[in-house]
Each structure stands twice: as structure tokens, then as C-alpha cells.
Amino acid sequence: MTEAGELGWWGVLFAIFAGAIRVSTPYLLVSLGETITEKSGRTNLGLEGTLVLGAMCAFATSVITGSPWLGVLAAGVAGASLGLLHALICNLPRVNDIAVGIALFLLGVGLAFYFGKPFIEPRATMLTGISLGFWSDHPAIRSGLEVNPLFFLGLLLAIFLQWSLINTKWGLYLRMAGESEDAARAVGRSVQSVRTYATVFGGFISGLGGASLSLFYPGNWNEGLSSGQGLMAIALVIFARWNPVRCFYASLLFGGASAIGPALQSVGINQGYYLINAAPYVFTLGLLIYSSSASYRLAGAPSELSLSR
Amino acid sequence: MLDLRSQEWLEPFLLSVGALIVALLLFGAFMMLQGIPPLELYSALYIGSFGTRISIENSLTLAAPILLAALCTLIAARVGLLVMGGEGAIVLGGLGAVLVGVALPLSSPLLGSLLCLLAGALFGGLWIAMAGGLKRVRGVNETISTLLLNYIAIAILNHLISGPIRDFSQTLKAQSWSIPSYFMMPNIPGWSVHWGILIGILVCVLLHVLLRHTTFGFSMDVVGGNNRAAQMAGLPITSIVVISCFLGGAAAGLAGAIEVVAVHGAASESLVVGFGYTGILVAFLARQKPLAVIFFALLMGGIAASGGLLQRRFDVPYAATAVLQGMIFLCVLASSALSGRILPERKSK
Numbered sequence: 001m002t003e004a005g006e007l008g009w010w011g012v013l014f015a016i017f018a019g020a021i022r023v024s025t026p027y028l029l030v031s032l033g034e035t036i037t038e039k040s041g042r043t044n045l046g047l048e049g050t051l052v053l054g055a056m057c058a059f060a061t062s063v064i065t066g067s068p069w070l071g072v073l074a075a076g077v078a079g080a081s082l083g084l085l086h087a088l089i090c091n092l093p094r095v096n097d098i099a100v101g102i103a104l105f106l107l108g109v110g111l112a113f114y115f116g117k118p119f120i121e122p123r124a125t126m127l128t129g130i131s132l133g134f135w136s137d138h139p140a141i142r143s144g145l146e147v148n149p150l151f152f153l154g155l156l157l158a159i160f161l162q163w164s165l166i167n168t169k170w171g172l173y174l175r176m177a178g179e180s181e182d183a184a185r186a187v188g189r190s191v192q193s194v195r196t197y198a199t200v201f202g203g204f205i206s207g208l209g210g211a212s213l214s215l216f217y218p219g220n221w222n223e224g225l226s227s228g229q230g231l232m233a234i235a236l237v238i239f240a241r242w243n244p245v246r247c248f249y250a251s252l253l254f255g256g257a258s259a260i261g262p263a264l265q266s267v268g269i270n271q272g273y274y275l276i277n278a279a280p281y282v283f284t285l286g287l288l289i290y291s292s293s294a295s296y297r298l299a300g301a302p303s304e305l306s307l308s309r
Numbered sequence: 310m311l312d313l314r315s316q317e318w319l320e321p322f323l324l325s326v327g328a329l330i331v332a333l334l335l336f337g338a339f340m341m342l343q344g345i346p347p348l349e350l351y352s353a354l355y356i357g358s359f360g361t362r363i364s365i366e367n368s369l370t371l372a373a374p375i376l377l378a379a380l381c382t383l384i385a386a387r388v389g390l391l392v393m394g395g396e397g398a399i400v401l402g403g404l405g406a407v408l409v410g411v412a413l414p415l416s417s418p419l420l421g422s423l424l425c426l427l428a429g430a431l432f433g434g435l436w437i438a439m440a441g442g443l444k445r446v447r448g449v450n451e452t453i454s455t456l457l458l459n460y461i462a463i464a465i466l467n468h469l470i471s472g473p474i475r476d477f478s479q480t481l482k483a484q485s486w487s488i489p490s491y492f493m494m495p496n497i498p499g500w501s502v503h504w505g506i507l508i509g510i511l512v513c514v515l516l517h518v519l520l521r522h523t524t525f526g527f528s529m530d531v532v533g534g535n536n537r538a539a540q541m542a543g544l545p546i547t548s549i550v551v552i553s554c555f556l557g558g559a560a561a562g563l564a565g566a567i568e569v570v571a572v573h574g575a576a577s578e579s580l581v582v583g584f585g586y587t588g589i590l591v592a593f594l595a596r597q598k599p600l601a602v603i604f605f606a607l608l609m610g611g612i613a614a615s616g617g618l619l620q621r622r623f624d625v626p627y628a629a630t631a632v633l634q635g636m637i638f639l640c641v642l643a644s645s646a647l648s649g650r651i652l653p654e655r656k657s658k
Contacts, residue, residue: 045452089639092646098391098452099593100642106586107635113628228460235453274471278464285449285457294448307450 011140012263018144019259020252021151022217026051026226028154028251029209030233032161033079033202035242039165040198041178041191041304044086045101047206048230049108050079054210056116059221062124071124072150072211079207080200082108087196097306105230119221127215150212154248157205161244174198178302206230232284238307239291241300257283320652321596325605328640329594335640336633345623353622357615364614366502370572371584372610373505374399377564378588379595379602380516381437384557385451386597387520388550389533394440394455395561396585397462398433402562403580404466405432406569407474410488421492426566433562434555436462441554445547451554463581470577484577494571503571505564509606512560516599529553561585583631587613590638609634 030047037044044050054075062071086104090097129146136142165171176184177194184191213229214221236254240246261276292298333354337347358368378395385392409428415421440458443449467483469475474485496503520526532539532549539546565580573579591609595601616630 085639089643092643094645094648095642096391096645100639102393102452102589103635103638103642106590106631106638110628110631110635114626114632117626117628228457231453231456231460235457238450238453272468274464274468278461278468281457281460281464285454285461288449288454288457289443289447292448292450294444294446307452 008267012267014141014144015263015266016256016259019263020256021145021147022255023258024251024255025148025151025154025212025216026209026229027233027236027254028158028248029150029212030206030230031236031240031247031251032154032157032244033205033209034234034237035202035240035244035247036161036174036205037083037195037199037202038237038305038307039174039178039242039302040195041181041302042087042090042097042195042199043101043305043307044083044104044199044202045098045231045234046082046086046104046108047101047203047234048226048228049105049112050082050203050206051210051213051226051230053082053108053112054079054207055214055225056112056119056210056221057207058211059124059214060116060119062126062215063119063122066125068125068127068211068215071215072127072208075207075211076204077207079210080204083200083203083206084196086203087199090199091192091196113223116221116223120223124215124221126219127211129216148212148216150208150216153208154251158244158248165244175302178304181304206233209233228281232280235284235288238298238301239287241291241298242302243300254280254284318598318601320648321598322601323651324644324647325594325596325601325641328644329608329637331644332633332637332640335636339632339636340623340625340629343625345625350619350623353618354612354615357618358611364611364618366500367614368607368611369500369502369506370610371613372606373503373509374564374568374584375587375591375609375613376506376509376602376606377512377560377567378585379591379606380512380560380588380599381433381557381585382589382592383595383597383599383602384516384553384560385437385441386592387529387533388553389536390441390444390550390554391452392437392440392455392554392557393452393589394437394458394558394585395564395588396581396583397455397459398436398558398561399565399568399585400459400462400466400576400580401436402429402433402565403569403573403576404469404485404565405429405562406566407485407488407576410492410570411474411486413492416491418491421489422494422570425488425492425570426563429566429569430559430563433565434557434559436562437558438551438555441551442547445550459585466576466578466580474576476575482577484573484575487575488569490574492570493574494567503567505567505571508563508567510603512563513599513603520599525549525552561588564588587634590634590641593638593641 057078058071058075061074062068082104086100089095089100127149130149132147133142133145173189173194177191181191213225236250240250258280337350340350341347357364359365381395381398382392405428406425410425413421440451440454443454444451470483470485476484476486494503528544528549532546587609591605594605619629620627
């Protein structure tokens with residue numbers, strides 16, 4: 001983060017803006033995955049584990065094969081596998097989906113640290129950014145506007161998911177499973193299979209978020225790579241009212257909040273380093289307090305969702 | 310005192326033990342894939358946890374904070390909340406113990422230790438009570454808010470020990486000022502185990518009495534079982550929820566304070582080693598029954614204690630323990646599907 005150093009206070013603003021784009025990608029992908037899962041009436045709170053395991057698998061695959069895009073695929077498959085595990089266990093009677101999520105959070109992180117240990121040292125081939133700063137001669141601006149290709153993937157996905165939730169029969173089945181089990185059964189759909197597909201799909205997309213962490217920004221693999229981004233993304237879904245396009249805006253906002261710390265540091269403000277880095281968590285909690293309600297059901301919240309009861 | 314109505318406790322107990330065995334078999338298979346013979350693995354697990362006097366002492370020492378952290382999830386679960394904030398409450402409890410221990414102008418060792426422990430319980434209790442209050446007043450999901458509070462607590466700890474209360478004479482790692490050495494809790498005579506585990510067991514027994522034999526305990530179960538019924542009965546639901554969260558947080562805060570007063574003497578990153586998360590696992594293994602917590606906390610303390618031996622003997626990453634814990638957690642949750650199907654139904658009276 002040198003861009004701000006040369007540009008002064010304007011640089012801080014620019015760094016927050018560039019940081020928002022850079023940092024928001026994992027939030028965006030995880031929150032889209034969670035939106036789809038929650039729309040089907042299940043909550044997967046294990047996406048922090050999915051994010052970390054996805055990051056490890058992407059990095060390891062890129063180290064071994066030299067292809068970052070194979071790494072992205074591996075991250076998706078790892079996330080989908082954890083999602084499948086979540087779905088299969090939750091399909092059993094009397095099993096609490098939130099608790100299963102916490103168990104998968106611990107298992108995912110455990111597996112990632114277990115298999116990821118030999119990959120802390122090596123370097124992996126990174127994803128190449130898409131340059132949006134070609135109009136400027138300023139190297140800081142150019143490097144700040146190297147945008148993560150997965151960011152665009154997430155943006156397209158948000159628009160596509162928004163459209164297909166409303167306009168396709170799969171979107172209808174998904175919303176039906178989430179709004180009323182009886183209605184879904186009445187049209188002959190198995191609620192459990194819809195939720196299984198939704199959780200696996202959600203896991204796949206969240207895994208891609210992990211790839212964005214380890215193969216683009218910050219672009220390395222270590223055990224402190226994610227500290228709660230997966231969790232904050234789940235909170236963000238509530239703030240975005242289960243709406244994919246709003247997830248995109250909310251992710252930018254969260255990304256900006258997370259970028260404040262590093263941006264201030266780049267102009268030499270180091271006081272309260274840990275407190276500034278805690279800002280995203282406090283910000284998330286504040287947004288949750290603001291956007292929740294004890295007296296009425298939130299707009300857009302699927303009725304079958306245990307999280308919103 | 311033990312309640313022998315078998316349907317109520319025997320079946321959940323058998324289910325949890327069965328789930329543990331299945332998880333251990335799965336873990337054996339997982340390690341076998343990497344060329345580690347299962348029998349050697351299990352013997353190492355046994356030796357590292359309960360096989361020698363030293364490992365028993367280690368297991369008991371680790372079981373103390375795990376046991377108290379489990380109560381954080383357990384008490385809140387009795388009023389229907391899924392609280393995951395043990396890790397943060399431990400940190401706050403440790404900080405509370407240090408702040409009071411450093412500030413107290415006292416020379417009585419016993420009173421000093423007790424006040425440190427109380428301060429820890431108070432800090433941890435208020436921390437989790439906050440989540441209970443937010444749930445009731447604003448409908449904020451308590452699982453998400455307590456997980457966020459964990460991260461915030463760790464950030465507060467890191468901030469304080471990197472400057473405001475840092476002991477700059479310690480250069481190896483960032484840690485807070487130390488509490489006076491005469492406030493430190495002694496070991497149980499004849500053992501190199503501190504009193505934490507006995508305090509924990511005492512708290513479990515007291516909690517059992519509270520839940521089983523008092524009006525407040527009964528009203529907690531009513532709130533947890535059926536919110537509307539509680540409302541119809543005119544119970545003050547918000548106070549009951551907030552008090553329960555306070556009690557749960559206080560138990561975890563006490564765990565953090567014991568870690569400071571009996572082990573470290575100061576607050577540092579050593580408070581953040583996952584006791585809170587292992588505690589959640591224990592609460593689910595015990596199926597929210599305080600007396601069962603004692604048994605399962607000892608087992609999980611054993612597994613935590615054997616981690617080092619596994620690492621050294623088989624040259625595996627320390628995260629092997631985390632993988633095993635994750636497997637146990639999943640098996641326990643999946644085993645709920647069998648509840649009510651193991652023992653024959655009790656004859657109706």
C-alpha cells in the first residue's frame with residue numbers, strides 16, 4: 001500500500017476506494033453463496049471454514065499445477081464438498097442447521113491448517129488482475145486499479161442470481177422451499193433435495209471467495225489469512241435483505257470499512273492499530289443492530305429460516 | 310443427588326459416547342490414509358491423555374477452562390439461545406482478573422485471588438449479557454453477534470497488551486502487567502494441577518441444583534421450551550434471558566480469570582487457544598446437562614493434552630486435534646437424529 005503515501009490525504013480516500021474493491025471480493029462471493037442457501041430455508045454458518053479451506057486448496061493447487069484457475073476450481077470443489085456435508089447432516093431429522101454450521105467452521109479451519117502447513121513457505125502463481133487504471137500515468141493509481149477477475153465474476157453472478165431468483169423455475173423452487181415447505185411439497189418438489197442443491201451451490205461460490213483471498217489479495221497462504229470475513233459476510237446477508245444485488249453494494253461498503261485501517265497505516269497513522277483493525281467487526285455488529293428487529297419479521301427473510309425466527 | 314430416571318440422561322449419554330467412538334474411528338481412517346497405523350494412533354491418544362500421571366495432570370489442567378467455557382453455551386441454550394461467545398468471554402475474564410489484580414491494594418492472598426476471579430466472572434458475564442440484551446431488544450441473532458464479539462474481544466486484548474497495559478520488561482512476547490505473585494492460585498496439594506478443575510466441578514453441581522430445583526431454573530426451561538407459554542405465564546422473558554446469558558458469560562469469564570490467576574499470571578495471546586470453541590463442543594456432547602459436562606470436559610481435556618504427543622510421534626501438524634474435534638462435533642450433531650430411538654419408551658405413569 002504505497003499509493004496513499006505519495007498522494008497525501010486524497011491518497012487515503014483513493015486507497016479506501018481501491019481497497020473497497022480489492023477487499024470486497026470474498027465478502028461478495030460468500031454473501032452470494034449464503035443468500036442462495038438461506039433462500040432455500042437453511043442457514044450455513046460454516047462459511048468461515050469454507051473460506052479458509054477454499055483459500056488453502058486454491059493456493060496449494062496453484063503451487064502444484066502452476067495454474068491459478070485450476071486453483072479457483074479446486075477452491076469451489078472444496079467449498080461444495082463442505083456444503084454437501086452440511087446438507088446431508090441437516091437432512092437428518094432433529095438436527096440443528098446452525099450448530100452443524102459451527103461444527104463445519106471448526107472442521108474446515110482444522111482441515112485447512114492441517115493440509116496447508118507445507119504450503120506456508122512456497123509461492124504460488126497468482127491470478128492476473130484486470131487493469132482499469134490504463135488512463136492514468138500515475139503508477140499508484142494503476143496498481144490500485146488492478147481489479148480481481150473474481151470481483152467481476154461476483155458482480156455478474158449477483159446480477160444473474162437476482163434475475164434467476166425471480167424469472168426461472170429453479171428460482172421459484174428455491175424460494176418455495178424457503179418460504180413454505182408445504183407449498184413446495186404440494187407441487188411435488190422435495191424440500192430436502194432443493195436445500196441440498198442450494199447448500200452445495202452456496203458452498204461452491206463461497207469457496208471461490210477463498211481463492212480470491214489466497215490468489216489475489218492479500219495473495220498468500222497463512223493461518224491468519226481470514227479472520228472472520230466469512231462470518232461478516234453472513235451478517236451482511238441480513239443487512240442486504242437476502243437480495244443478491246444488494247449483497248454487491250453491501251460488500252463494497254464492508255470492503256471500504258476493512259480498508260480504512262491499512263489506508264491510514266500507509267500515511268503513517270499507527271496508533272490503535274488493533275482497534276482500527278477491529279473496526280469491521282464493530283461496524284458489522286452495528287449494522288446488525290440497525291437492520292434487525294425484535295418485533296417483526298425482516299423484509300425478504302425466508303419464513304422457514306431458523307436464523308430469522 | 311444424581312437423577313437416575315434413565316430415559317432422561319442415559320440415552321443422550323449413550324448417543325454422545327457412540328458419536329465419540331464413531332468420530333475416533335473416522336479419525337483413525339483419516340490418519341491411516343496418511344500411513345499412520347490406527348493402533349499406534351489410539352495408543353498415543355491414550356498415553357497422551359490419561360496414560361501417565363503427567364498426562365492426567367495435563368488433561369485435568371486443560372479440562373478446567375474447557376468445562377467452564379462449555380457452561381457459557383449450555384446456560385444460554387437452556388433459554389433457547391445458541392451462544393458461541395465463550396472464547397471472547399474468556400479473554401474478557403482474563404483481562405478483568407489482570408486489571409483488578411494489578412490495582413488491588415491488598416496483601417491477603419486468598420481474598421486477592423477471589424476478587425480477581427470475581428472480576429473475571431463479572432467482565433465475562435457482562436460481555437455475553439450484551440448479546441442476550443441485543444437479542445431481546447433488537448432481535449440481533451445471538452450466534453452471529455457472539456462470534457463477532459469473540460473477534461472484538463481479541464482485538465481489545467491485542468490493543469491493551471501492545472501498549473496501554475503492556476509489560477515492557479517482557480521482550481519475548483507481548484503480555485500485560487503481571488498480577489502480584491501472592492495472588493497466584495496454588496496447586497492441589499500433591500498434584501501439579503491447580504484448583505480450577507475442582508472449581509469447575511463445583512460450578513457444574515451448583516448449576517445442576519439451580520436448573521433442577523429452583524423456580525428460576527424452571528422458568529429458564531419454560532422460556533427455552535416455549536416462548537409463547539412463557540409469555541402467557543407472565544414470565545419476565547427479557548430479564549431471564551439476560552441473566553442466563555450473564556451467568557453463562559460469567560462461567561467463561563471465570564475460566565479466563567483462572568487461566569490468569571493459576572497459570573499465566575498475566576494476560577496474553579495464551580488466552581486465545583480455542584478453549585471457547587472446545588467448550589461449545591463439550592456443551593453439545595453433554596446435551597446441555599451440567600453434570601454430563603464434567604465427564605465430557607475431562608475427555609476433551611484429554612484429547613487437547615494428547616495433541617502434543619501426536620504431533621511429536623507422527624510428525625503431523627498441531628491442527629490434527631482440531632480435525633478430530635470437528636469430526637466429533639459433526640458426529641454428535643448427526644447422532645441427534647437417533648434420539649428417542651435407542652431405549653424402549655418409558656412406561657407412562
